[in-house]
Amino acid sequence: MKVLLVNSSDINGGAARAAYRLHQALLNSGVDSQMFVDTKLSDDHRVIGQDSNIKKGIALLRRMLDRLPISFYKNRSSTYFSPNWVPFSGLVERINTINPDVVHLHWVNKAMLSISDIAVIKAPIVWSLHDMWAFTGGCHYDEECGAYEQSCGTCKVLGSIKPNDLSRKIFKKKLNAYAKNKNLTVVVLSKWLAVCASKSMLFKNKEVVCLPNPIDTSVYLPLDKCIAREILGLPLDKKLILFGAMGATSDPRKGFKELCEALLQLKGQDIELVVFGSSQPKVSEGFKFNTHYLGQLHDDVTLRALYSAANVMVVPSRQENLSNAIMESLACGTPVVGFDIGGNGDMIEHQKNGYLTKPFDTADLTVGIEWVLNAPNYEELSTNARNKVLNEFDSEIVAKQYIELYRSVLEKAKS
Numbered sequence: 001m002k003v004l005l006v007n008s009s010d011i012n013g014g015a016a017r018a019a020y021r022l023h024q025a026l027l028n029s030g031v032d033s034q035m036f037v038d039t040k041l042s043d044d045h046r047v048i049g050q051d052s053n054i055k056k057g058i059a060l061l062r063r064m065l066d067r068l069p070i071s072f073y074k075n076r077s078s079t080y081f082s083p084n085w086v087p088f089s090g091l092v093e094r095i096n097t098i099n100p101d102v103v104h105l106h107w108v109n110k111a112m113l114s115i116s117d118i119a120v121i122k123a124p125i126v127w128s129l130h131d132m133w134a135f136t137g138g139c140h141y142d143e144e145c146g147a148y149e150q151s152c153g154t155c156k157v158l159g160s161i162k163p164n165d166l167s168r169k170i171f172k173k174k175l176n177a178y179a180k181n182k183n184l185t186v187v188v189l190s191k192w193l194a195v196c197a198s199k200s201m202l203f204k205n206k207e208v209v210c211l212p213n214p215i216d217t218s219v220y221l222p223l224d225k226c227i228a229r230e231i232l233g234l235p236l237d238k239k240l241i242l243f244g245a246m247g248a249t250s251d252p253r254k255g256f257k258e259l260c261e262a263l264l265q266l267k268g269q270d271i272e273l274v275v276f277g278s279s280q281p282k283v284s285e286g287f288k289f290n291t292h293y294l295g296q297l298h299d300d301v302t303l304r305a306l307y308s309a310a311n312v313m314v315v316p317s318r319q320e321n322l323s324n325a326i327m328e329s330l331a332c333g334t335p336v337v338g339f340d341i342g343g344n345g346d347m348i349e350h351q352k353n354g355y356l357t358k359p360f361d362t363a364d365l366t367v368g369i370e371w372v373l374n375a376p377n378y379e380e381l382s383t384n385a386r387n388k389v390l391n392e393f394d395s396e397i398v399a400k401q402y403i404e405l406y407r408s409v410l411e412k413a414k415s
Helices: 014-028 053-072 091-098 115-120 166-180 191-199 225-232 256-263 300-309 324-331 362-373 378-392 395-414
Strands: 002-009 032-039 102-105 125-129 184-188 207-210 239-244 271-276 291-293 312-315 336-339 354-357
Touching: 002 014, 002 091, 014 032, 014 324, 014 395, 032 091, 053 166, 091 115, 102 395, 115 166, 125 395, 184 191, 184 395, 191 207, 225 300, 239 256, 239 300, 239 362, 256 362, 271 300, 300 324, 312 324, 312 362, 324 336, 324 378, 336 362, 354 362
Parallel strands: 002 032, 002 102, 102 125, 125 184, 184 207, 239 271, 239 312, 271 291, 312 336, 336 354
Antiparallel strands: none
16 A cells, blocks of 8 residues: 655644654554655655755745735734645646555645645545644634634634635635545544534535544653753752643744743742743743743654653643644653643543643633642553553554555545
């Protein structure tokens, strides 16, 4: 079986890391897997990237052109919005030339593929949704708007008051493209996104399958806390609260504002905060304890040490699909606290391996953090965290589920 995974990058970003982990898991399971990306950063010879400076230049031009229509919406929010309208990528021709049995799309934004390209991919398509973009008018998270259930327009994310705005036009493009491709299977990573996709006008007649991202539990596993802290230069005598994500402090969806409100209510004096994915902001948060800003971290070894060093991971996102940070933290035996939204409940089991708080209730977020930090059965929580990932998200288990899906898709395409 020849599978081609398509993502904008191979290792940069949450979706890229998840897709690359699946690629590795498939290879380990004997599948002929390749990745096709716009931006190649690894040295993996099975990852196909842009192979000339001219093509790289064209890719950069496409990204610039793709952002142009958004610039007319001066009141848009900070939520990421992707038109994917630029038609001259040439990538779909290369995909068809590779001639895989299955094309597995992941995050194909930053103008990697146009919406119309999806209609002319020859092989059966499996599409893993890392956010809501595939079934909205262009936003990656809808800010709880719900307009994708009908036809988008008057877009909340764009700050638009016009029904026939850019989001409505993109929505119509998707409706047309998806109708032309009969061999499209939608994979959602969480139960929450399964409900959203099934309600959407674009996917209500498509097969929707719920399968998670995989994680290599031989890479992400507990490390002695003292050793981990010595490696990272973190204090040995404090309880460490960990927070981090891409754009950790700058993206409102990641919940740094809510985290700050919760931490200001903490009563303990022996705590410190560790933040990754962001540098120290100009304005101090006013905490009564030290905060360590570690900046961008990408390699698995450092991340494993970081998760192991912490006593609790806090993921206060306002909308979230299947968080890599939650999965990685649990795999390293560190309990997680987060709002009971999105796919968080697929991984966090309340008061068993972490704490699920009332959505956006910062007082309850404080309660959850304190509950984990002071839990008399903390070692049990850590064991449960690790076991949750071993039993449900280990790369070997998840790879088998995807292989079965590919086989069923191929059988369906033959009939």
